[in-house]
Amino acid sequence: MRASLSGRLADAVLALAALALLVHAVGFASPYGLRVLTVAGVYALAAFGFQILFGLGGALSLAQGAFFGLGAYVTGILGSRYGLGFSVTFPLSLLVPLLVALPVGLAVLRLESHYFALATLGIAQVLHLLAVNAPELTGGANGLPGVPGVVLFGWAVPRGLPMAALVWSMVAVGGAVGWGLARGRLGRALTLVRDDPMAASTLGLDVGRLRLTAFAVSALFAGAAGALAVHTQRVVSPEVLEFPVMVSILTIAVVGGRGRMAGAVLGAVLLVHLPEWFRALERSYLIVYGAALLLTILLAPDGLTGLLERLFPRRARPVPDATEPPPGRKRDGEALSVEGLSKAFGGVHAVQGVSLTLRAGTITGLIGPNGSGKTTLINLISGLERPDAGTVWLAGQALTGARPDRLARAGLARSFQAAALPDGSTALEAVAAARLASDRDLAAAESHARWALDRMGVGELAARPCRDLPAASRRRVELARALARRPAVLLLDEPAAGLTDSEKADLAARLRALAAEGVALLVVEHDMGFLLPLAGWVVCLDRGRTLYEGPPEGVRSDAAVVAAYLGGGAP
Amino acid sequence: MATALQLLLNGVALGAAYALVALGFVLVLNATSAVNFAQGDLVMAGGLLAVALAPLIPLPGIVLLPVVLALMAGLGLLLAAAAYLPLRRRPPVSVFISTIAVGIILQNGASVLFGPEPRVAPPLFGDGIWRIGGVAVAEQSVAIVAVAALLIGAQQWVFGRTQLGRRLRATAQDPEMARACGVPVTAMILTTFAIGAACAGAAGLLLANRYFVTPTAGGDLILKAYIAVTVGGWGSVPGAVAGALLIALFEVGVSSVLSYPAALGALYATLLVILVVRPQGLFGEAVRRRA
Numbered sequence: 001m002r003a004s005l006s007g008r009l010a011d012a013v014l015a016l017a018a019l020a021l022l023v024h025a026v027g028f029a030s031p032y033g034l035r036v037l038t039v040a041g042v043y044a045l046a047a048f049g050f051q052i053l054f055g056l057g058g059a060l061s062l063a064q065g066a067f068f069g070l071g072a073y074v075t076g077i078l079g080s081r082y083g084l085g086f087s088v089t090f091p092l093s094l095l096v097p098l099l100v101a102l103p104v105g106l107a108v109l110r111l112e113s114h115y116f117a118l119a120t121l122g123i124a125q126v127l128h129l130l131a132v133n134a135p136e137l138t139g140g141a142n143g144l145p146g147v148p149g150v151v152l153f154g155w156a157v158p159r160g161l162p163m164a165a166l167v168w169s170m171v172a173v174g175g176a177v178g179w180g181l182a183r184g185r186l187g188r189a190l191t192l193v194r195d196d197p198m199a200a201s202t203l204g205l206d207v208g209r210l211r212l213t214a215f216a217v218s219a220l221f222a223g224a225a226g227a228l229a230v231h232t233q234r235v236v237s238p239e240v241l242e243f244p245v246m247v248s249i250l251t252i253a254v255v256g257g258r259g260r261m262a263g264a265v266l267g268a269v270l271l272v273h274l275p276e277w278f279r280a281l282e283r284s285y286l287i288v289y290g291a292a293l294l295l296t297i298l299l300a301p302d303g304l305t306g307l308l309e310r311l312f313p314r315r316a317r318p319v320p321d322a323t324e325p326p327p328g329r330k331r332d333g334e335a336l337s338v339e340g341l342s343k344a345f346g347g348v349h350a351v352q353g354v355s356l357t358l359r360a361g362t363i364t365g366l367i368g369p370n371g372s373g374k375t376t377l378i379n380l381i382s383g384l385e386r387p388d389a390g391t392v393w394l395a396g397q398a399l400t401g402a403r404p405d406r407l408a409r410a411g412l413a414r415s416f417q418a419a420a421l422p423d424g425s426t427a428l429e430a431v432a433a434a435r436l437a438s439d440r441d442l443a444a445a446e447s448h449a450r451w452a453l454d455r456m457g458v459g460e461l462a463a464r465p466c467r468d469l470p471a472a473s474r475r476r477v478e479l480a481r482a483l484a485r486r487p488a489v490l491l492l493d494e495p496a497a498g499l500t501d502s503e504k505a506d507l508a509a510r511l512r513a514l515a516a517e518g519v520a521l522l523v524v525e526h527d528m529g530f531l532l533p534l535a536g537w538v539v540c541l542d543r544g545r546t547l548y549e550g551p552p553e554g555v556r557s558d559a560a561v562v563a564a565y566l567g568g569g570a571p
Numbered sequence: 572m573a574t575a576l577q578l579l580l581n582g583v584a585l586g587a588a589y590a591l592v593a594l595g596f597v598l599v600l601n602a603t604s605a606v607n608f609a610q611g612d613l614v615m616a617g618g619l620l621a622v623a624l625a626p627l628i629p630l631p632g633i634v635l636l637p638v639v640l641a642l643m644a645g646l647g648l649l650l651a652a653a654a655y656l657p658l659r660r661r662p663p664v665s666v667f668i669s670t671i672a673v674g675i676i677l678q679n680g681a682s683v684l685f686g687p688e689p690r691v692a693p694p695l696f697g698d699g700i701w702r703i704g705g706v707a708v709a710e711q712s713v714a715i716v717a718v719a720a721l722l723i724g725a726q727q728w729v730f731g732r733t734q735l736g737r738r739l740r741a742t743a744q745d746p747e748m749a750r751a752c753g754v755p756v757t758a759m760i761l762t763t764f765a766i767g768a769a770c771a772g773a774a775g776l777l778l779a780n781r782y783f784v785t786p787t788a789g790g791d792l793i794l795k796a797y798i799a800v801t802v803g804g805w806g807s808v809p810g811a812v813a814g815a816l817l818i819a820l821f822e823v824g825v826s827s828v829l830s831y832p833a834a835l836g837a838l839y840a841t842l843l844v845i846l847v848v849r850p851q852g853l854f855g856e857a858v859r860r861r862a
Binding site (some may be wrong): 058117119121122123126130132247250254284289290294298301 | 606653654657658661663664665667668669671672673674675676678679680682683790791794797798801832835836839840842843846847
């Protein structure tokens with residue numbers, strides 16, 4: 001009860017602040033004050049897009065300022081040179097940054113984080129060079145004066161309060177759209193892509209497409225903000241493409257609170273007003289921005305909204321009721337077959353010509369000494385590594401070398417040796433992530449996740465943060481995450497590591513129940529006492545090659561296995 | 572022929588200075604796997620430091636060099652203490668942002684102190700021009716190449732032949748392992764930041780005579796350091812030096828035929844193409860999950 005009260009208190013604080021701002025704007029602000037407020041709205045709009053791309057998606061784009069500038073120049077050039085009105089220039093100011101962002105994003109979004117930042121900065125520099133050096137089009141270094149104001153349905157919106165109201169209603173619309181995206185499937189999926197792209201792809205999420213979507217959305221917001229900035233200034237000059245714009249957007253997002261729309265508004269209002277409140281700083285306001293950015297990163301990495309939430313914690317949302325997700329396609333016989341799979345790293349042959357078949361409803365054990373290629377084999381099957389040779393057939397489809405998300409959507413699920421759960425999210429959220437690729441909305445994903453948690457006997461832990469879970473519970477939550485996908489094939493990498501004997505017995509029973517439903521399981525394990533009674537078939541690898549394949553009873557009596565695996569010193 | 576030789580010399584001199592910038596960047600990158608976005612602004616700071624010191628020490632630039640190196644090393648320590656050490660357990664993007672913040676502070680601090688006009692630092696020895704068989708050879712260009720070669724050589728010697736260098740390399744390769752072997756890792760990281768900033772300062776001093784220095788010069792320089800390191804192979808020290816020479820020759824060559832903005836535009840366009848086509852850039856640091 002206390003938590004919910006303090007949550008409402010936080011909302012009340014924010015609402016009061018908004019009301020004060022409104023009263024100030026309508027009743028007391030000077031024309032200059034209104035202009036500053038308008039600029040703050042413009043930056044909030046640009047920051048919304050950045051919150052989705054960088055705050056949620058974790059992609060540090062340094063092109064948000066460039067898209068802002070692009071939107072500004074489209075409105076500036078069309079308005080000043082060709083006399084076109086708002087109804088034409090505004091949509092085009094959204095469209096042109098989008099059209100630039102899509103091909104650019106396709107090319108650079110695959111890049112690793114710092115390369116991505118560099119590439120986007122390069123794009124920003126190219127646009128700035130163009131603006132300065134193509135005076136016939138852009139007016140060169142001086143820019144273009146005489147950009148018309150906004151005309152809405154024949155009404156020329158005057159400067160001052162009406163323009164401020166127009167910009168802030170756009171902020172309201174943009175904020176609502178951004179908030180919806182951030183709280184919905186897209187926001188959740190992007191957060192997972194940011195925290196653990198590999199886990200995201202093995203859960204069936206198309207990482208590239210999600211990032212591209214976020215990049216496109218961010219460009220739309222920036223373009224809209226740029227257009228409104230030019231209508232406010234009535235001139236466009238290369239300044240809109242310079243680094244300070246980018247710095248301001250980044251600072252607003254970080255100081256306000258990464259990934260939060262309220263943070264974008266709070267950050268924009270604060271930072272745009274900062275130089276006004278401290279007149280002495282006028283020429284050096286960017287020093288203050290730099291200092292604010294540094295201090296926030298050092299002391300309050302979640303920004304102002306993060307601080308507010310820590311002061312006034314919200315009540316956790318109620319855990320939804322369980323709904324059984326629709327079962328995956330049922331297949332009898334061969335669920336997965338692998339033939340002649342090979343992979344070398346440099347000169348080391350990690351896996352050489354391994355073949356195996358997993359039948360629906362069976363449990364296959366994969367054993368071998370450390371470094372024998374077990375994890376590499378699982379990585380090859382699940383698409384995290386591309387095989388040098390060999391084929392992978394899943395549910396009757398040839399999927400050799402396919403991306404992990406493609407394999408996952410075709411019915412494959414896997415776990416990792418170190419249970420890979422996002423520390424910050426609750427068990428329910430972690431499992432719901434596995435349903436994002438298949439479910440229509442978040443509510444459905446969460447009730448399906450609840451079902452999977454219940455099945456693994458950890459339903460009561462749904463609201464607990466993953467980082468607080470003991471090892472055995474983490475294992476079960478991770479199994480629930482794999483199970484929630486309703487896979488046809490389940491690959492488990494050392495699921496019993498670190499469990500007590502009774503926990504192992506419980507795990508074995510749950511795995512048998514899964515097999516009885518028709519799931520084909522491949523279990524990598526060192527603990528023979530756990531694995532041999534469980535598995536119906538065992539494959540033993542040694543130095544990347546199949547050493548033994550057959551029933552579990554044969555393992556202990558096979559001389560080669562004994563020599564290689566059960567003890568090097570054995571005769 | 573004579574023009575080509577002259578362009579070559581100009582390109583090599585510019586490349587030698589860029590090499591110092593890229594070297595400082597890549598050393599910090601290797602030691603911390605963090606991107607120091609303030610490297611370009613440190614170069615600018617070194618250049619303006621030389622400008623500010625020149626009236627106090629009315630001697631050739633070569634005498635200023637040790638002073639600039641020492642002061643910039645101190646600035647590097649400050650940078651590490653404020654923007655790296657507190658964030659070393661956080662995701663890499665935090666350091667990226669904190670160094671962006673430091674860059675903003677340096678750039679705008681410089682613009683408050685010095686104003687936006689381009690400034691000139693004194694030449695290393697003199698600004699005479701030698702004529703050798705029809706080729707005009709600027710004394711400063713030769714001095715830049717010589718000084719940069721000397722500094723890079725000294726750095727290579729320290730890293731390759733001394734106990735300090737072995738410890739620095741151990742830290743760069745595997746900080747956990749180095750710590751287990753008794754290497755004072757934090758001190759080594761601080762030293763690396765100091766060396767990186769000193770390299771930037773030297774580059775600033777070398778560049779600020781022929782090419783002037785403005786408070787906003789850092790943005791272009793960090794991009795060029797970045798490009799040099801990307802072209803040369805992320806994390807490779809000789810690659811960074813080679814990459815720096817390559818982009819300087821490209822820049823000088825294209826500028827002489829077209830214009831400087833065209834050269835810059837072509838350079839960035841080339842960079843984008845390299846990033847997209849070159850697979851090392853695509854999956855450079857993909858770490859396989861195992862344990």
